[in-house]
Amino acid sequence: MGLVVQKYGGSSVADAEGIKRVAKRIVDAKKNGHQVVVVVSAMGDTTDELIDLAGQVSPIPAGREFDMLLTAGERISMALLAMAIKNLGHNAQSFTGSQAGVITDSVHNKARIIDVTPGRIRTALDEGNIAIVAGFQGVSQDKKDITTLGRGGSDTTAVALAAALDAEVCEIYTDVDGVFTADPRVVAKAQKIDWISFGDMLELASSGSKVLLHRCVEYARRYNIPIHVRSSFSGLPGTWVSNEPRGDRKVEQAIISGVAHDTSEAKITVVGVPDKPGEAATIFRAIADNEINIDMIVQNVSAASTGLTDISFTLPKTEGRKAIDALERLKSSIGFDSLRYDDQIGKISLVGAGMKTNPGVTAGFFEALANAGVNIELISTSEIRISVVTRADEVTEAVRAVHTAFGLDSDSDEAVVYGGTGR
Amino acid sequence: MGLVVQKYGGSSVADAEGIKRVAKRIVDAKKNGHQVVVVVSAMGDTTDELIDLAGQVSPIPAGREFDMLLTAGERISMALLAMAIKNLGHNAQSFTGSQAGVITDSVHNKARIIDVTPGRIRTALDEGNIAIVAGFQGVSQDKKDITTLGRGGSDTTAVALAAALDAEVCEIYTDVDGVFTADPRVVAKAQKIDWISFGDMLELASSGSKVLLHRCVEYARRYNIPIHVRSSFSGLPGTWVSNEPRGDRKVEQAIISGVAHDTSEAKITVVGVPDKPGEAATIFRAIADNEINIDMIVQNVSAASTGLTDISFTLPKTEGRKAIDALERLKSSIGFDSLRYDDQIGKISLVGAGMKTNPGVTAGFFEALANAGVNIELISTSEIRISVVTRADEVTEAVRAVHTAFGLDSDSDEAVVYGGTGR
Structure with missing residues (x-):
């Protein structure tokens, strides 16, 4: 021992x-x-x-x-x-x-x-x-x-x-039993994950899952320290986070780890940016100099007639005021038209290894959202994650739809065991 | 500065x-x-x-x-x-x-x-x-x-x-304005002391005055650091404690610094101790081995007829149980008759430099107590202090009588300024 x-x-x-x-x-x-x-x-x-x-x-x-x-x-x-x-x-x-x-x-x-x-x-x-x-x-x-x-x-x-x-x-x-396939307060049929890789856990953490923070998982991955997240109330086995799969997890099993969501972000759109080299750099340098972490970035295709483009990005709502102030100071030097601030957005992310090599996953994700009548505003993808921004009030419906579409629902109708007082 | x-x-x-x-x-x-x-x-x-x-x-x-x-x-x-x-x-x-x-x-x-x-x-x-x-x-x-x-x-x-x-x-x-000639809660006419020597302050501290503790004054005397005790509420000048007299304090002034009292002690009497060498040493070694600090000690004159004597001492009430237990274990080896425990006692002390060389002080002290009808149970003296033990319910009367007899009362009838909430 x-x-x-x-x-x-x-x-x-x-x-x-x-x-x-x-x-x-x-x-x-x-x-x-x-x-x-x-x-x-x-x-x-x-x-x-x-x-x-x-x-x-x-x-x-x-x-x-x-x-x-x-x-x-x-x-x-x-x-x-x-x-x-x-x-x-x-x-x-x-x-x-x-x-x-x-x-x-x-x-x-x-x-x-x-x-x-x-x-x-x-x-x-x-x-x-x-x-x-x-x-x-x-x-x-x-x-x-x-x-x-x-x-x-x-x-x-x-x-x-x-x-x-x-x-x-x-x-x-x-005070919870582990990491779940979705937030159990939103998806009653969410299941506890027995094992998840460091990579998937990192994506879940940066997509809104609150059980483990990105920083801690990053540290554990660097030194290859297995983490076991579990409840101090129930004492049941929780979720293992490590490099090597544990237990009866088979390689053939579903590659999807879970669905995360996040309603703590806002979206800023810089409207009418001259479409020439260096403008985006100036904008994001100003943001970085104010120590604001941004998440998704999307630049529209420039309209040939005007030579102007729009740049949108998401960031924590708590940083919104600071970012707007920083950008306002740049307005004359960059010469953009206006700023739009929107804090009524939500983000839904699907996380799982090998997603890029399995085109069906992306298609299935969009279909599930479409069937649920959810409109997509921004899209961002990584090797093992696909995220979309929607209206904040559509997030719950979107998470449930995606969770069901990817076969993550548990057979039981019961709510999952919650050991503590929540937080 | x-x-x-x-x-x-x-x-x-x-x-x-x-x-x-x-x-x-x-x-x-x-x-x-x-x-x-x-x-x-x-x-x-x-x-x-x-x-x-x-x-x-x-x-x-x-x-x-x-x-x-x-x-x-x-x-x-x-x-x-x-x-x-x-x-x-x-x-x-x-x-x-x-x-x-x-x-x-x-x-x-x-x-x-x-x-x-x-x-x-x-x-x-x-x-x-x-x-x-x-x-x-x-x-x-x-x-x-x-x-x-x-x-x-x-x-x-x-x-x-x-x-x-x-x-x-x-x-x-x-939270008080300084060191007083007596506890102002007991003696309304007590006066703030402008200056007091380290020696007198040490005696006051070990006699029940709570403003400064003995240990701190001892340290200050060893390194000759003047202490200024004062109120954080009123901001008025308080009491200086040092080697050198300060301000208009004259050498001819009354040598009496103040009257202290203490009702936190108890008295233990070991009754019927064989009057032979080593018995007292055995008793107080047992007390010391239990890390109990004792204060006054009095041994009665042995009665010639029995060859037995009584030994009384005072100690903090909080240590009473421990001391009784330690002595009970010695009963057979020493061969004393019994133990008496009395926690209804009080101690009154008069402190002032040069007391030993001024016999009128001791006489005046006893006269003041006698006039107030206070009975004396134990007496202990040092170079600059005289202390007596009385019944606990006589302490207030005794302190007031002594304070008045030695001319320490202020001219004003008003209660002294108390800045804080007490403690």
């Missing part, structure tokens, strides 16, 4: 009862002969409460101090978890990100992990301890300041530690 | 408003040309809430993890305070005890400071920052684990930093 890294999110350790339940699960893994490293998030709403406090003393909290503040949350949960484990008769020690050797760059509030030097964790394990590590945090390489890793940071901490410690598996415990 | 260390307790930073008020006071000191280092406690009831949480997951929280848990409290308050200062347009950086170089031994929950290496604080100051330091915490020299300093730990952190940084003064901000 080797080393296992387990990660528990805030909803799993929301109160004393949750902490005791998680402690029992951890001790079970230890009893099964594993060395166990646990990464834990802050309890329930702690982080939100701290953010609220910060807002009360300062409208624009400083990065360094904001990180110092937020990391108090994991400090509380990890110490309590270690106490709860000791109370079950097993040795446990808690470690801050800094003590665990999580070295980051100096970009406060969204630091990147540069290196992991888990010497103290290794020693604690060798001495028979269960090691509890604060998720979401590290220490900057140059200034030795406390940093936080931003959204999905605790999952990334877990995968990074698993890589540095050469763990057998990184178990991500959450 | 030199370097000032300011310490703010939990009641001064109990909420966002408190933090903003304290931030303003700190910025004022900076504007006056000082380099400012601030030591801050956890907000209001944070520590109690964390202790409560720990109790919910484990009946006997482990020392190392308990310290990890509690230090989250200062992490929150110091980060918020730094943000509030930045919001006023001044640079501030917060530092954990470990980052500030507070090196301790490894005795969790009540660690002792071994060394202070404030290199990062010095750098932050030289770069024009106000440095905010977490009180009450440090890092252990051998294991690099997070430790806490126990009761009064934040005051001690402040004095230790003041010593290491060669500060002009260590300002202890609290």
Whole structure:
């Protein structure tokens, strides 16, 4: 039996009862002969409460101090978890990100992990301890300041530690039973996926699936660390994410992993752009300089009569204001006509390996949407994904239609097991 | 203008408003040309809430993890305070005890400071920052684990930093206006003391005065760091504690500093101890081995007829159970008759330099108690203090009588200014 890294999110350790339940699960893994490293998030709403406090003393909290503040949350949960484990008769020690050797760059509030030097964790394990590590945090390489890793940071901490410690598996415990073929709140017949490749999981994550974040999966793929996403409430086997297929998954099986959707994006159209070299570059350089991540891009075929074209792209709604402002400043230098902003869009994506080599998939996807009366506004494809933009209020219908058309519906009519309180 | 260390307790930073008020006071000191280092406690009831949480997951929280848990409290308050200062347009950086170089031994929950290496604080100051330091915490020299300093730990952190940084003064901000000639809640005519020597302050602290703890004053005396205890609410000058008299204090002035009282102790009497060498040593070795601090000790004159004597001593009520258990185990080996436990006692102490050389003080003290009808059960004296034990319900009357007899009453009938919410 080797080393296992387990990660528990805030909803799993929301109160004393949750902490005791998680402690029992951890001790079970230890009893099964594993060395166990646990990464834990802050309890329930702690982080939100701290953010609220910060807002009360300062409208624009400083990065360094904001990180110092937020990391108090994991400090509380990890110490309590270690106490709860000791109370079950097993040795446990808690470690801050800094003590665990999580070295980051100096970009406060969204630091990147540069290196992991888990010497103290290794020693604690060798001495028979269960090691509890604060998720979401590290220490900057140059200034030795406390940093936080931003959204999905605790999952990334877990995968990074698993890589540095050469763990057998990184178990991500959450409040759902795993990754599903579609969002079970939208598609009642969605099925839990037993195994999915890193590549497909990355596409699902960047297409709106919220169970695992892109960043964490990317890290796991780079170091080839199998992830097992599962419920801390039900204890059932969840979804394995890895390079190698597991279990009875056959090569002949359907290549489609699932349907993802996303209604958090908006669409900006730059109308009447002169169709000459460099104009698109100018637009997207301005967007990039404002650190706005864009998703899909479509350029219309230029109308020969005017020499003008339209360029559309999608981006997170939260970045909409910033993008419009940046583009307005360029209006005279580029000479476009106008900007259109539309936040009533939705995106539906079908993800599965080998899609490009199977033309039937794309055709089937469009047919399913057409049969459901859903109009397509933008299209984007990759090796293993096809995405379309539609009206936001057509997303639910579109997801269900595609899920059924590709044979992903379960035989059962029952809603899937949901262990937690949702999030 | 030199370097000032300011310490703010939990009641001064109990909420966002408190933090903003304290931030303003700190910025004022900076504007006056000082380099400012601030030591801050956890907000209001944070520590109690964390202790409560720990109790919910484990009946006997482990020392190392308990310290990890509690230090989250200062992490929150110091980060918020730094943000509030930045919001006023001044640079501030917060530092954990470990980052500030507070090196301790490894005795969790009540660690002792071994060394202070404030290199990062010095750098932050030289770069024009106000440095905010977490009180009450440090890092252990051998294991690099997070430790806490126990009761009064934040005051001690402040004095230790003041010593290491060669500060002009260590300002202890609290919710009262300073040190008084008696507890103003008991003696309405008690007066604020403008200056008091380290020696007298130490005696007051060990006799029940709660404004400054013995440990912090001891540290300040060793490194000769003047302490200025004052209110964070009123902003008035408070009480200076130092070696050299300040202001218009004249050498001829009354030698009496004040009257302290304490109702937190209990009395144990070991009845019928054989009066032979080594018996008292056996008793107090057993007490010491259980790490119980005792206060007064009185041994009766042995009755010649029996060869037996009684030994009485006082100790914190909280240690009563432990002491009785330890002594019961010795009963057969020592051969005493019985144990008597009495927790309805009070202690009244009169403190002032040169008391021993002024026999009128002792006489006046006993006369004042006699006139008030207060019976004396135990007596203990030092160079600058005389203490008696009485019934607990006579303490208030006794303190008032002594305060009046030694001319400490103020001319005003008004209650003294109380800035805060009390604690």
